[in-house]
Amino acid sequence: MSSAESEIILHNYPQSPVAEKVRVALGIKGLSWRSVEIPRLPPKPLLIKLTGGYRRTPVMQVGADIYCDSACIIKELERRTPEPTFFPTNDKGLVWCLARWTDMVLFDLSTRIVLGAAGDDLPADFAKDRGRLYFGPDWRQSMKAAGANLPHLVSQIQAPLSWFDEQLADGRAFLLGERPAAIDAQIYFVIWFLRGRWDGGPPLLSQFPALERWEANVKAIGHGERSEMTGEQAIARAAACTPLAAIASSADDPQGLRPGMQVSIVSDIDAGERPVEGEIKAVTGQSITLGHSSKDLGEVCVHFPRAGYVVQTLGRDTLLRR
Numbered sequence: 001m002s003s004a005e006s007e008i009i010l011h012n013y014p015q016s017p018v019a020e021k022v023r024v025a026l027g028i029k030g031l032s033w034r035s036v037e038i039p040r041l042p043p044k045p046l047l048i049k050l051t052g053g054y055r056r057t058p059v060m061q062v063g064a065d066i067y068c069d070s071a072c073i074i075k076e077l078e079r080r081t082p083e084p085t086f087f088p089t090n091d092k093g094l095v096w097c098l099a100r101w102t103d104m105v106l107f108d109l110s111t112r113i114v115l116g117a118a119g120d121d122l123p124a125d126f127a128k129d130r131g132r133l134y135f136g137p138d139w140r141q142s143m144k145a146a147g148a149n150l151p152h153l154v155s156q157i158q159a160p161l162s163w164f165d166e167q168l169a170d171g172r173a174f175l176l177g178e179r180p181a182a183i184d185a186q187i188y189f190v191i192w193f194l195r196g197r198w199d200g201g202p203p204l205l206s207q208f209p210a211l212e213r214w215e216a217n218v219k220a221i222g223h224g225e226r227s228e229m230t231g232e233q234a235i236a237r238a239a240a241c242t243p244l245a246a247i248a249s250s251a252d253d254p255q256g257l258r259p260g261m262q263v264s265i266v267s268d269i270d271a272g273e274r275p276v277e278g279e280i281k282a283v284t285g286q287s288i289t290l291g292h293s294s295k296d297l298g299e300v301c302v303h304f305p306r307a308g309y310v311v312q313t314l315g316r317d318t319l320l321r322r
């Protein structure tokens, strides 16, 4: 494989907290990577062409393989570059459970605080897009309610912040000890978001000295070695490469999913997102890979986690969600 084929490309934009999670993860591994800056708001034609419809940030590309969702990205980075490991202690399974909680509960709470506090100060197009994405169909009402309930929401984030502070109180450099781990990035991005995007962030965080010391340690890791690339170059890269995805399936898939089936996949949150459609290339209990192709792109494989996503065989008309 040529070095270009194995080059890591991250489709991201500077202000994205979930992209910051992955940038720190790349820093933990000390990796070189290419950054494609994508628009902060749709339309995102080049990204959508690669993913087949997934519009969230970030997306990782390696050749003609496209990895959607930070959980999928972190798993793939660990597979491609096992050392230094993201899991320096024997707690990998528990750490994934915790990371799922930070993605769902903690990040959701932090978006409610940041967007609820910003309220009418948000530009109208941004409020409309993120409102629907994070607050659901009745987003105007829910976002107003978040603003009105800010003291309650802050009370809900205070406990997790104190748990992190407790974990770090013995002076350790990182959450699991002296070596940085995936979970540092998977928690840090929420702290980065609260500090950078909400006036109340810095005074709240100053109540947690061990957490602030850790935050500085994580910040000092940096983002690895980054260089820019254009979206057009990323498309050309995908077109020039063949996807790696191996055919994999398990006999006891609860939905009977198998390679060759045509399916759609979308987040299980009602966020108004467009499902990605394609043919299953590989499916396990943890991940699913769909193949899709277009004239100027050739065949690409798009990888998703299984947890948090609804997969449906095409032809059924009811979308199952949580």
Ligand SMILES: N[C@@H](CCC(=O)N[C@@H](CS)C(=O)NCC(=O)O)C(=O)O
Residues within 6 Å of the ligand: 016, 017, 018, 019, 040, 041, 042, 055, 056, 057, 058, 068, 069, 070, 071, 103, 133
């Ligand atoms: N579960 C996804 C969540 C990604 C997510 O919500 N990212 C935010 C940015 S931080 C987003 O996509 N916002 C809308 C956008 O960028 O268009 C992941 O872990 O990657």
